[in-house]
Amino acid sequence: MEYGYYPGCTLKTHAKDFEKAAIEAYKKIGIELKELDKWYCCGTVYSLAKDNIIYKVASIRNLIKAQQQGFDKLVALCSMCYNTLRQAQEFMKEEENRVRINSFMDEEAKYEGIEVLHGLELLKEKFDEIKSNVEKPLGKKYAAYYGCTLLRPKSIAIDAYEKPNIMEKLIEALGGIAIEWPLKNECCGSYNIITNREAVVERTYHIIENARRNGAEAIVTSCPLCYFNLKDCQKDVKKHYAGFDEMPIYYFTELMCMAFGSKIDKCEDNKGELA
Amino acid sequence: MSNVIHIEEEENELLAKVEEISGETVTLCEQCGICTTSCPMAEEMDFTPAGIMHAVKLGDKNVLDSKAIWICASCFTCTVRCPRGIDLAKVTEALRQIHLRKNKDHVNLEEVKEEEQEENLPPIALVSALRKFTG
Amino acid sequence: MTRIGVYVCHCGGNISDVVDVEEVAQFASRLPDVVVVRSISHMCSESGQKAIIDDIREYKLDRVVVAACSPQFQGSTFEKALIKAGLNPKMVEMANIREQSAWPHYDIPDKATEKAKVLTAMAVEKIRKTKPVEREAMKIGKNTLVIGGGIAGIQASLDLANAGFNVYLVEEKPSIGGHMAQLSRTFPTEDCASCILAPKMADVADHPNIHLLTYTEILEITGSIGNFKVKLRQKPRYVDADKCTACGECEKVCPVSVPDEFNLGMTARKAIYLPSPTAVPHAHVIDEDACLGIVPLRCGECAKACEANAINYDDTPKYINLDIDTIIVATGFEIFDARKKPQYGYGRFQNVITALELERLIVESAEGHFIRPIGKDIAFIQCVGSRDKQVGNLYCSRICCMYATKLASLLKRADPSRDVYVFYTDLRAYGKGFEEYYRRAQELGVKFIRGRPGELQEDPETKKVIVRVEDTLTRKIIEKKFDLVVLSVGLVPSKGTLKIAEMLKLPRTSDGFLKEAHPKFRPVDTPIEGIFIAGTAQGPKDIPDTVAQASAAAARAMALMNKGEFELSPIKAIVYEDKCDGCGECIDACPVDAIKLNGKASINAAICKGCGSCISSCPRDAIDLKIFSDEEIMAEIESALKDKKENERRIIVFADDMCTYTLADGVGTAKMGYPANAFIIRVPSSSRVTPKMILKAFELGADGVFLGECEEAVSPFPSTLKVIKENVEKARIALKEAGIEPERIQYSPFVTVMFPKFVNLIKKLNEIASKEIPEEKRRKLHVLEVIE
Structure with missing residues (x-):
């Protein structure tokens, strides 16, 4: 099965490993991620002001690019890209908005409709293939961390928005143990890292300690910003809280590669940084 | 600071402006506080989310100078829990927009650039902060 | 030529402040057949009505137009005035110049006046074509079907039976009693619920005019008022209720344990069991799904243990047909499924329970049965599943504030060292004695905190429940660990209510509960004649309101049946036999099967609801409505x-x-x-x-x-x-x-x-x-x- 794939800026720079692992692991279970020939920044955050049409254009332009390339489904791996593109899709479902945007962006082809999916959603039908590819069962206890952008607002949720479990199912399929914990869909502090690092450090401490108390040995995420915040802030946490033990953070695709016995070096490296 | 809020005609401007930008009906708020306890950042805030809603309803412009509206990371937890169906993320965004549309940025690009090099920030962190915190 | 009187109402300014009523009156006087026109301050007052009656006599009017408010509001007032004056009541028409002109167009008085004129002209032209409709009556018997054996059904049945009417009380469970039988005490009086209910249940069982049909489901209801045909299926009980002494010997030998639904699954019962300690009929029943096997018999221990020889493995379902004149729907509620708010952890956290479960815990522990610890630190969370757009229930469930107050008081009184909190958004103590009861709870030391928690967390080690909530009065976030968190779950329509609504085509309000014919003046009627509603099937309510409504429904049913005949609504389809060629097109068009073909189409007036769907189906314009x-x-x-x-x-x-x-x-x-x-x-x-x-x-x-x-x-x-x-x-x-x-x-x-x-x-x-x-x-x- 082939899908249009939107990487976004972070998967080409800071989170290259996330992408590499994804393409490799998905190939094994019969999913081809075909990168768009041309794509732009998604906008990263979806504009919430009612009157702010121009801010929505960036994400819609990407949907049009995918549509022009003949895809009816577009997959994102970065949670933030997924959120922004998917909210744009929801926005364009309203006829009124479609007419308005299409006439506003008259240099582009008209938007007709495309389905935005997150990489995790593709796995819902693939658990048999995932299980049959496992060569090195994970074994450890993992806390699935969804954060915000896969689940909210309700209209874009990839799973039950209050109690998702798709990542837990993946962890179990890969031979790991998925722990249950209350903070799995709480915000990491997001872009506060730029303006209010202290607050994000506090969040990191809170989230990691909660995962640990509930039995986790590592945290799994699909958002490069969650990943960065949880990982990078641990050194600050250590300064504030004596005796704080570091906690490894993984992308879910890295876990797949590890369990599949894939040869992607970077996967191992990633883990090595903290574990 | 006086503990009397004088409600005068002109102060309803805030409510009108917020409702216009957000498209939400702030007066629907019944002050149950579910937003506050759903908010992962509430402890850092000088106005709790329910407090923000109340201030907007009353037209208390102090809320515009609060730290809270910049701490909100639009995680939408309040939105999916509000029993009255108010999209609080949009209300807070409207308060930020009132600032930003006066060309008052909340983040200084120069300072961030230095930090970026140092910390190797992922681009989404930078872009999202700029989108949220600049006009 | 007809003779019409037109009356333009000022409605004490409601109309005349916007509409130029004199101009409307002037205009009306030039309309065809209009003999007299008056503009009067309050047409609905006695003097207004008298003016109509006097004019009918003096000017020999045969038709009347009242330009005033909505006919839904005052239509019957003027019909009665016409009857007093000796005219057919249908010879009055109202022009709704208040709700359709003066009010919606209050800001454009000129246009409102012009519209009022047209509305008045429309009414005059309509009434000119109106033909008198003769009163039609049908015979009616004295048999009422009461659906649902909770306190509403019990009360309605007893009232009807005591007044000499025949009642068939149908309950799907093996015992009557409903939710009230599960409760500890009632607010605000703190009577023991089952102690005051049990005698009523016994009265039902003993009453010569009540035919109690428990363990019975309704398969079909057809027909209409005075002529309902009801098909029932009574499940086999496998225990002869007349012989059974409820001694319980059978339970001791039964090898099968399943969750006891009366205790909401917190305890176990056997496959043969007494549904509740005060069950009526007071007899055991075999749960055939749980039993090891009846046909063929795989165990048979209970029959051996039964000294009364009450067990009958050959029992079969009974199919019962009833002829019924009126129906009372008392199908009740279910509690909101707290699993739909996963953030509160119900079903996952062992120390989060529903208020109904706490009711059972309190009753059982009063009787010395220890099911689980209650603990010292207890929190109630209000409005779970009520007043919540996120779960689609906008309504207030009305009883949760008071039952939480009651349960909190009971817990606190039983052990004053307990720390009991009620987290609420608005505390509604609106009923008689409620406010005083709320005050007593506060005197006992129950802490009412204004705030609604977003989610609950379970301490992984102690399993205590962590509640974080904003005290919205101080704007401080409170965090506290509790031994027990009680969810004050709201009420939703029961599955039985939904099923009966569909079967009887009863309309429901947007909250899902049954809709009354008029929210103010016909609160226990349904729009379908002869069918009434009582209790929580109509909406959340407490026991006194339920009982009052049940008595009201019984009284409404009696009023219909007592005369032995009832008047049909005049809005009925009618076939012009001279035009009808018997093609039968209308038969398919009728949604309620009211039309039969006997050479020509004929309409059963008792079934016809007067919708008029048949009219456009007729190729020969042979069907019409009388009104x-x-x-x-x-x-x-x-x-x-x-x-x-x-x-x-x-x-x-x-x-x-x-x-x-x-x-x-x-x-x-x-x-x-x-x-x-x-x-x-x-x-x-x-x-x-x-x-x-x-x-x-x-x-x-x-x-x-x-x-x-x-x-x-x-x-x-x-x-x-x-x-x-x-x-x-x-x-x-x-x-x-x-x-x-x-x-x-x-x-x-x-x-x-x-x-x-x-x-x-x-x-x-x-x-x-x-x-x-x-x-x-x-x-x-x-x-x-x-x-x-």
């Missing part, structure tokens, strides 16, 4: 479009009486404006509006036509929307042929509270209708019609 006849409605259409000016546009809005008309009244009362050139014609259902009528309206000058109808879920008539859709399609095709935009005909389902939707749709149609239709196109419609 709201073709002639009357055509007269209204013509009159609404008469004297239309060059650049004026007019819209005809057909409004079904049950939803759209009431909705338009509501829009008017809310003073929400809509285009003043929209003229509302009241019909029992828009399905009675034929394509011919719609086209005639365009031919006569209408620029748009709108048909409003009840949403299927609340409609008193089944499947009328389908008919409306077909009729609209036909009319649109004809418009297209004549070169007129088909979108000028619009229709929509409504419920009575959709104010903005109504206003927006009318505004939208008005925009579509703003372009002029050339006269020759209108004339083409006439030609088309002739060809058809």
